[in-house]
Amino acid sequence: MTAFLNQCFSGLAMGGIFAILALSLVMIFQATALLNFAQGEMAMASTYLAWQLIQHGVPYWLAFVLTVILSFAAGVLIERLIIRRFASAPVLTVVIVFIALVFIIDSMVGWIFGYQLQEFPSPFPEHNWFNNPLVSSHQSGILLVTLVVMSVVWAFFRFTTLGLAMRAAAQNPASSRLVGIKVGWMLALGWGLAAAIGAIAGMMAAPIVYLDPSMMSSLLLYGFAGAVLGGINNPWGAVLGGLLVGVSVNLVGAYLVGTQLQLAVALTMIIGILLVRPSGLFGHTIVTRV
Amino acid sequence: MSAIAGIKPQAASVPQRKFGRAPAFAAALIAGILLAFNASGYHLFQYAQVLIYMIALIGLNLLTGFNGSISLGHGAFFAIGGYGAAILMAHLGVAWWLTLPIMAFICFGAGFGFGMPALRLEGLYLALATFALAITMPGILNYKHFDAYTGGTSGLQVDKPKVPLHLPLNQDQWLFLCCLAAAMLMLFIAQNLVASRVGRAMVALRDHPIAAQTMGVNSAMVKATCFGVAALYAGVAGALDAALVGFVAPDSYSVFLSLSLLVGMVVGGLGSLWGMLAGAIFIEFVPNLADSFSDMFGESAKALPWAVYGVFLIAILLLAPHGIAGAVQRVVAFVRGLMAKASPNLTPELPAISAGNQPAEQNHRTTQGS
Numbered sequence: 001m002t003a004f005l006n007q008c009f010s011g012l013a014m015g016g017i018f019a020i021l022a023l024s025l026v027m028i029f030q031a032t033a034l035l036n037f038a039q040g041e042m043a044m045a046s047t048y049l050a051w052q053l054i055q056h057g058v059p060y061w062l063a064f065v066l067t068v069i070l071s072f073a074a075g076v077l078i079e080r081l082i083i084r085r086f087a088s089a090p091v092l093t094v095v096i097v098f099i100a101l102v103f104i105i106d107s108m109v110g111w112i113f114g115y116q117l118q119e120f121p122s123p124f125p126e127h128n129w130f131n132n133p134l135v136s137s138h139q140s141g142i143l144l145v146t147l148v149v150m151s152v153v154w155a156f157f158r159f160t161t162l163g164l165a166m167r168a169a170a171q172n173p174a175s176s177r178l179v180g181i182k183v184g185w186m187l188a189l190g191w192g193l194a195a196a197i198g199a200i201a202g203m204m205a206a207p208i209v210y211l212d213p214s215m216m217s218s219l220l221l222y223g224f225a226g227a228v229l230g231g232i233n234n235p236w237g238a239v240l241g242g243l244l245v246g247v248s249v250n251l252v253g254a255y256l257v258g259t260q261l262q263l264a265v266a267l268t269m270i271i272g273i274l275l276v277r278p279s280g281l282f283g284h285t286i287v288t289r290v
Numbered sequence: 291m292s293a294i295a296g297i298k299p300q301a302a303s304v305p306q307r308k309f310g311r312a313p314a315f316a317a318a319l320i321a322g323i324l325l326a327f328n329a330s331g332y333h334l335f336q337y338a339q340v341l342i343y344m345i346a347l348i349g350l351n352l353l354t355g356f357n358g359s360i361s362l363g364h365g366a367f368f369a370i371g372g373y374g375a376a377i378l379m380a381h382l383g384v385a386w387w388l389t390l391p392i393m394a395f396i397c398f399g400a401g402f403g404f405g406m407p408a409l410r411l412e413g414l415y416l417a418l419a420t421f422a423l424a425i426t427m428p429g430i431l432n433y434k435h436f437d438a439y440t441g442g443t444s445g446l447q448v449d450k451p452k453v454p455l456h457l458p459l460n461q462d463q464w465l466f467l468c469c470l471a472a473a474m475l476m477l478f479i480a481q482n483l484v485a486s487r488v489g490r491a492m493v494a495l496r497d498h499p500i501a502a503q504t505m506g507v508n509s510a511m512v513k514a515t516c517f518g519v520a521a522l523y524a525g526v527a528g529a530l531d532a533a534l535v536g537f538v539a540p541d542s543y544s545v546f547l548s549l550s551l552l553v554g555m556v557v558g559g560l561g562s563l564w565g566m567l568a569g570a571i572f573i574e575f576v577p578n579l580a581d582s583f584s585d586m587f588g589e590s591a592k593a594l595p596w597a598v599y600g601v602f603l604i605a606i607l608l609l610a611p612h613g614i615a616g617a618v619q620r621v622v623a624f625v626r627g628l629m630a631k632a633s634p635n636l637t638p639e640l641p642a643i644s645a646g647n648q649p650a651e652q653n654h655r656t657t658q659g660s
Contacts, residue, residue, distance in 0.1 A: 035414050037362075037421060085608060091413040092360050093607055096556055099362070099549050100607075103600030111594055217545060221425050224418055263429045267422040274415050275407050 007254045008247060013139035014208070014222075015246020016146035020201035021223030022230065022238035023153065024194040029232050030170045031190030032083075034094055038101035039198050040220030042078075044213060045105050046071040046199030047206050048113050051120055060123045064203060068196045075195025079188040110213045120206035142204045149200055150239050153193075157235075166190060218263055222249065225266040228273050231283020241280065245269065311481065314564070315474060322470040327463070334462040336574060338534055341466075341473040342527045343570035347554050348480050348563055349523020355561035356484060357516040358496030360413065363420030365548030366427040367397050367521040371528025373431060376538040377439050379448045386451045386533045390472070393529040394522045401521020405514040424548040431540040445539025448532060465534050472530060476523060480563050483519070492516050546596075553599050557606060558613050565615025572602075572614075 021039065028036045036042075046067055053063035078101070086094050124141035157163035168176040169186035177183050201223075202216065209215050222245055230241025245266065253262040273280060325337060350364045374396055375389035384392070404423070431440055440446060453464040483489050491512045494502035503509050532538050550573045558569025577595045610617045 035418055037417075082604065089607075091417075092354065092358070093611070095360055095362070095414070095417050096552065096603055096607060099552060100600040100603035102549070103553075103596040103603070107594055107596035107600070111597075217425060221422055224422065228418070258434070260429055260433050263426045267426040270422050271407065271419050274419060278415070 007250055009135045009139055011247035011250030012243060013135075013142045013246070014250060015226075015243035016142040017201050017205045017208075017219065017242075018222040018226045018246050019146050019239040019242025020149055020197055020204065021219060022226035022242040023149065023235055024197040024201065025223055025227045026232060026235050026238045027190050027194035027197060029227070030235075031166070031187050034091075034098075035224070035232075036194065037095065037098040037220075038105065039194065039223070040216030041102045041105040041109075042071070042075070042195050043198035043202035044216040045109050046074075046195070047120065047202035047211060047215075048109055050199070050203050051118060051206070051211055052113075054121060060121060064123070064200075067199050067203065071199035072192040072196040076188045076192040078195070079191035083191065084184070084188075106213055113213075115213060118211040120203070120211045122207040138207055145200065145204055146239070146243075149197060150236075153197070153235060162189070221263060221266050221270075222246070225249075225269045225273075227280075228270055229280055231280030234280070234282045237280055237282030240282070311478075315478070318474060319470070323467070325466075331460070331462040334466045335534070338462075338466040338469040339531070340567070340570045340574045341469040342531050342534065343551070343554060343573055344473050344566050345476045345530070346524045346527035346551055347558060347566035347569050348476060349520040349527070350551055350555050351558075351560065351563065351566055352480060352483070352492070352523070353516055353520035354555060355559075356489065356496065357492040357513060359513060359517065360417040361420045361517075361520065361548075362417050362552060363423035363427075363548050364520065364524050364551045365543055365545070366420075366423045367401060367524035368528040368531070368547060368551070369427050369431060369543035370400055370521075371397050371525030372532040372538045372543065373440060373446070373528075374525070375529035375532040376446045376448050379532075380446055381439065386448075387468075389529045389533070390526055393525045397525025397528075398518045398522040400525075402514050402518035404521075405517025406510070420548075421545075424545040428540040428544055431543065441539075443540060445537060445541075447537055450536040451533050469530055469534065472526065476526065477563055480523075484563070488512065488515065550599070553603055556603060556613055559615030559617075560612060562613065562615030562619075565613055565618075568614040576602075 021043065024043070025036060025039055028034060028039070049070060050063050050067040053066060054060060058066070082097065082101070083094075086097050122138040122141070124137040127137065157167060165176070165181045166186045166189060168179075169181050169183045170190070173183045176186075201219075205219055206215065209219070223242065226242030226245040227238045228241070229245055230237030230239065232238070248269075249262050249265050252265050253259045257265065325334075329337065346364065346368055350361060353359050353361055353364075371393045374393045375386070378384040378389045378392060379386055432443055433440075450461060451465065451468070453459050453461060457464065459467070484492075491502065491507045494505070494507055495509055495512055499509060535542075554569035554573040555566070556569075557572045558567070559565030576598055606613060612619070
């Protein structure tokens with residue numbers, strides 16, 4: 001039973017990472033109706049940045065905040081410099097641009113930092129909190145961070161004018177422009193937010209999976225699975241989806257098919273959900289006018 | 291969702307020139323044979339690899355360039371072809387050339403099976419499903435309960451094909467010529483497919499799915515068949531690759547294989563079958579720049595070709611959306627235009643050629659269907 005609960009909690013912790021990643025995917029999907037295939041690489045680059053800062057002796061939480069801010073700026077820059085040019089291009093073109101970004105970020109990071117595995121520190125204490133036998137402090141820390149990120153994002157969209165403007169720009173660009181919202185900048189902000197949230201996912205994942213340029217590729221797949229399960233246009237759905245994916249993949253991996261096929265479980269989940277209920281558990285169906 | 295409206299596949303629009311293609315094939319064959327007797331062994335190996343990539347790219351282009359579906363997981367079918375052929379050769383003693391039709395058949399089935407449900411998904415979601423397939427593939431090949439067949443992480447060794455009938459060729463020349471024959475045959479089949487009824491249905495579904503369905507095109511069937519054919523091409527390429535390299539391992543079929551196939555297709559030119567030769571040359575030789583890069587910038591710069599890939603991709607999408615083939619077509623049209631100006635009474639059929647000039651603008655005018 002303890003083993004089972006252990007599996008559940010470690011699944012839940014990984015699920016927290018998937019949830020944050022899914023949330024960042026939803027940010028971009030809501031603003032631009034695109035799935036960002038480069039999200040994983042962006043998060044990986046941010047994590048390397050944090051690692052570099054910590055190596056230079058910056059305290060963890062300061063490095064954390066700096067990384068989030070710099071990632072935000074980088075996300076805005078990517079939108080402004082590259083994605084913008086393909087705003088009205090067909091889906092295929094945009095997907096290829098994302099793949100190009102994957103290549104560029106991956107190889108630049110490899111060039112600058114090399115391909116060795118690096119250890120990444122966890123900000124949470126080594127001993128389990130309250131001496132509980134089930135959850136390590138990093139695992140519960142991840143869940144805590146997930147909750148904080150979720151609440152901050154929710155509060156931002158619910159209570160700030162900027163958040164309202166971003167929601168408006170995503171829902172109805174034409175009318176938003178008429179009331180004076182700078183829709184182009186809202187998209188750039190969406191990218192910045194996604195990059196910042198992705199950076200948090202990367203920093204939470206790195207102590208578990210170690211830091212290397214390909215660390216995010218499989219995590220991104222789970223993130224996609226979470227986003228699709230919860231509904232790609234619903235942030236809360238995506239968070240819940242990420243947690244569900246974490247637990248179910250971990251349990252299925254541990255008790256049914258073995259850890260090697262965990263990715264295949266995610267693949268099956270993605271295809272299954274897209275076929276049975278493309279809008280996910282909590283998403284709303286998009287109706288297209290012909 | 292017309293993903294790449296505006297690209298006119300030539301073969302489909304000019305069926306009356308069915309025999310006009312013979313010179314191009316003859317030239318390619320002669321060039322290939324000359325190459326076979328003049329290049330060194332290692333170079334021939336590389337050229338054979340180019341032809342193998344070309345086969346896979348033609349398949350991918352049938353799917354993306356002509357049918358408008360995005361696949362980020364073409365490498366997965368390449369892997370099935372490679373592993374299937376290796377298992378047939380190593381465990382069942384099947385002759386290597388026999389593995390090609392067998393793997394073609396199996397991969398068609400696999401592609402059709404995966405395509406039937408997956409193609410109900412449009413655009414981005416299909417990209418996502420195929421991307422997931424590409425990421426998952428190495429793990430499946432690695433799966434420990436398949437170790438007896440696949441050799442696990444260490445992969446599977448097969449004997450390279452020997453030169454038959456005491457032909458006066460060495461092994462590299464023989465393999466290269468086999469790849470050349472296979473590539474030309476597959477290209478020929480693709481051209482005929484595109485010019486056929488199914489080909490027109492494919493293009494119609496890409497350009498205007500609703501109109502095509504109204505005209506009686508069975509969308510699901512045609513799309514799944516197209517996905518199957520694309521997988522078939524990848525499978526044949528994978529099987530040839532296994533025979534050429536004599537070795538398969540999970541690492542050779544990572545997600546980057548799928549992605550570089552995508553790069554090759556875009557660089558070569560969406561909707562151009564001969565252009566895939568240019569795309570294949572690009573993905574075979576650009577990674578070789580790795581060594582010169584690491585000389586210049588140090589050891590870790592080995593990864594830089596991937597950055598070159600990325601920059602090239604974005605530059606091509608911005609400057610020449612139809613890849614190398616489109617650029618060549620443009621130059622040809624330009625030269626013909628100059629010649630027409632010089633001698634106005636010659637009146638060449640310009641409209642047919644100038645199709646290559648338009649799509650750049652059309653491309654941007656089409657908006658996403660969502």
